[in-house]
Amino acid sequence: MASWIFRAFKSFLALAKSGRSVTEFSKAEQEVLQRILMARRDVRGNRFSRDPICEEDLQTILRAALWAPSVGYSQPWEFVIVTEAATRKQIAASFSEENARALPLFQGEKQQKYQQLKLEGILETPVNVAVFYKQSGKPVLGQTSMPEPGEYSVVCAVQNMWLMARALNIGMGWVSILDPEKVKYILNAPPAYKLVAYLCLGHVREFLEQPELELLQWERRKEMGEVVHRERFE
Amino acid sequence: MASWIFRAFKSFLALAKSGRSVTEFSKAEQEVLQRILMARRDVRGNRFSRDPICEEDLQTILRAALWAPSVGYSQPWEFVIVTEAATRKQIAASFSEENARALPLFQGEKQQKYQQLKLEGILETPVNVAVFYKQSGKPVLGQTSMPEPGEYSVVCAVQNMWLMARALNIGMGWVSILDPEKVKYILNAPPAYKLVAYLCLGHVREFLEQPELELLQWERRKEMGEVVHRERFE
Numbered sequence: 001m002a003s004w005i006f007r008a009f010k011s012f013l014a015l016a017k018s019g020r021s022v023t024e025f026s027k028a029e030q031e032v033l034q035r036i037l038m039a040r041r042d043v044r045g046n047r048f049s050r051d052p053i054c055e056e057d058l059q060t061i062l063r064a065a066l067w068a069p070s071v072g073y074s075q076p077w078e079f080v081i082v083t084e085a086a087t088r089k090q091i092a093a094s095f096s097e098e099n100a101r102a103l104p105l106f107q108g109e110k111q112q113k114y115q116q117l118k119l120e121g122i123l124e125t126p127v128n129v130a131v132f133y134k135q136s137g138k139p140v141l142g143q144t145s146m147p148e149p150g151e152y153s154v155v156c157a158v159q160n161m162w163l164m165a166r167a168l169n170i171g172m173g174w175v176s177i178l179d180p181e182k183v184k185y186i187l188n189a190p191p192a193y194k195l196v197a198y199l200c201l202g203h204v205r206e207f208l209e210q211p212e213l214e215l216l217q218w219e220r221r222k223e224m225g226e227v228v229h230r231e232r233f234e
Numbered sequence: 235m236a237s238w239i240f241r242a243f244k245s246f247l248a249l250a251k252s253g254r255s256v257t258e259f260s261k262a263e264q265e266v267l268q269r270i271l272m273a274r275r276d277v278r279g280n281r282f283s284r285d286p287i288c289e290e291d292l293q294t295i296l297r298a299a300l301w302a303p304s305v306g307y308s309q310p311w312e313f314v315i316v317t318e319a320a321t322r323k324q325i326a327a328s329f330s331e332e333n334a335r336a337l338p339l340f341q342g343e344k345q346q347k348y349q350q351l352k353l354e355g356i357l358e359t360p361v362n363v364a365v366f367y368k369q370s371g372k373p374v375l376g377q378t379s380m381p382e383p384g385e386y387s388v389v390c391a392v393q394n395m396w397l398m399a400r401a402l403n404i405g406m407g408w409v410s411i412l413d414p415e416k417v418k419y420i421l422n423a424p425p426a427y428k429l430v431a432y433l434c435l436g437h438v439r440e441f442l443e444q445p446e447l448e449l450l451q452w453e454r455r456k457e458m459g460e461v462v463h464r465e466r467f468e
Contacts, residue, residue, distance in 0.1 A: 023441055025270065030294075030401040032266040037301045037394055038359045060264075062462055069396065071410060073447035075456045080463045087465065102378035114375065121341065129312065130240065141348065144336035148385070149410040152430070155389040156396075161269055162303065163397070167264040175409045176305060176376045176383040188467045196386070207257055213307035222309045228296055229314045231321065233422045 038166050041207050043171030045121035048202040052126045057168050061201070064164035067129075070153035077146060077154045080187050082128040087186060091198070093121040094182040095175060102177060102206060120175040125202035131158055132193040154196045161199070171204035214224030240294035270401050275441050277405030279355035282436040286360045291402050294390040295435070298398035299365075304387035306375030311388045312423050316362040321420060325432070326356045328407060328416040336411060347452060354409040364417060365392055388430045395433070405438035 022128045062079060070076060082088060099119065133154045143149050146209060158174070165172045178196035189195070213219055296313060304310060316322060333353065340348045356362060367388045377383050392408070399406045414429040423429070447453055 023273065024403055025273075025401045029266045029270070030398075032263045032300070033270055033397060033401045034294075036263070036267055037256065037298055037398070039259075040301070040303065044301055059458075060268075062458060064268070064271055066276070066456070066461075068393070069274065069276055069408065071408075071443055071451040075453070075461070078463065079459050080466060082465060084465055096377040102373075102375075105373040106375075106377055117375075118378070131428075139336075139339040141336075141351075141447070142353070144339055145332040145412060146410050146414055146429075148430070149408075151382070152386075152389045152392075155386045156393040158386075159302070159390040159393040162390075163267060164264075167259045167267045169258055174303065174305075174383075176380050180378060180380055186466075190467065195380075196382075205282070211307055213375070219307040219309070222300070224293075224296060224300060227300075227309070227312050228442060229312065231316060231318055232314060232420075233424065 007164065009208075026028075036163055039152075039207060040144050040162055040166040041206050041211065043121065043173045043200075043204055043207070044118045044212065045124040045173075045200075046118045047206060047208075048121050048124045050126070051203040053170060053201060057170060058107060058127060058201075061164050061170070064160040065157040067124060068153065068157035068160045070156070071143050072151035073183065074136055074140045074143070074150065074153065076136060076150050077157050078132040078134050078193060080130040080132070080189075082130060082187070085123075088122050088128060088234050090186045091128070091178065091183060092120075093188075094179050095120055095177055097124060098177045098179055113216065117216075119177060119199050121173050121200040121202065122175065124132065125173075127201045129199045130187055130195065131197040131199065133190060133196050134193055151196055152203060158197045158199065163165070165201060166204040166207075169203070171202055171207065174198070174219065175198045175200060239375075251435045267353065270397055273441060274396055274400040275445065277403065277407045277434075277436075277438055277441070278352045278418075278446065279434075280356040281402045281440060281442075282355050282358045282405060282434075283439050284358070284360070285437040287435060287437070291404060292361060292435075294402060295395050295404070298394040299391040301329065302387065302391035304390070304392045305377050305383035308370055308374045308377070308387065310368050310370060310384050311391050312366040312368050312427060314364040314366070316364060316384075316421070317360065319357075319464060323358050323364060324420045325362070325412065325417060326354075328413050328420075329354050329356060329411055332411045332413055339454050344452075347450065351450075353411060353438065355407050355434040358410060359407075359434040361435045362422055363395075363433045363435060364429065365431040366423060366432065367430050368427055385428065385430055392431045392433065399435060403437070405436055405441065407434045408432070409434060
């Protein structure tokens, strides 16, 4: 009799556990995620307000990064929170140099458009975050045939940050027009670390309804039929 | 008088627009995202049920990929949905070869643990999705100083898929123990395309409460203090 009660109690516990909201998401919750995914924008300097980001929001964004998937659970990410003006001015100088180098690669109308674009918010945002990949000294499960999944894990962390920031109504911009070696030097990064992303975070005056480069007709949105193939490439 | 009414109407429209739920997320919506981020798992073969994925859910997951950020709005992603058993057997054979090659890289207790791990669900899931990076022939805005953001954009698309799948209560596993050139050959991919991820998607019997490799004490979870630095590396 006692063992019957014990078994019934165990089943009840198992059921209670399986019904927990963490394990099963509802239609309404799926739609929340969809709206966050769709509303996320790459925010540039001219759209940021100058309001500070509170420490609690910054922690929430970084915690989202730490929940990212990583190859072999290696968690090969390192983050540097940059707020000092002197450091950011050095980073912004690297952007200016690299951006000037990029301009002549674009021709005619594209070059004119490129010149008018504001492509970063290094000085306009209260917080920058440099994100690095730290290679493990040991073999990593899942990284033995392809080396890239280590860096890719760090990118997943960046995307988690982007979505969490957007849910907090905080804008984020990813600056990739930088000399990664100069950024490493400025931030005193160990030689083996690789710069994956340089992020600018701040409150915004507005989130655009569409990506800015779509609005400016720099590129058009691709349709699903153009990029999804069945079974194999033709 | 007429112009006053017109201006009032315009202000009303602007206000109605700025109050739309897409632009401002609530505390409750932030918590939904946090719960999805935390509940996402890398799902392996032994945890999948054999239930099919309906076309609507597959479309929802792919649509999430297309909302990902991309450098210079280049959207450099290509997806191949693989369901045919013959194709998947060829992919699984590449996994077996590569996994056998990986085993001797791990020593002692790690090697024993490695041998017991089920690291993919290529045949156990109803749908596999191979995700490729398609390099643009033209210069891409934001990709002129660092070449990697093209591939990184594709990784952001994969992370969007992972989160959307989890919200739909569908499991996803990322298989990286593969010879990318063999996968390209099997799927008839153009030479210039690069395999970024090979994904296995299916309904699950359970989502683990913690990452499997944490439960198995393969690796421990890193604390925020270990990976977050202030202003620069010491």
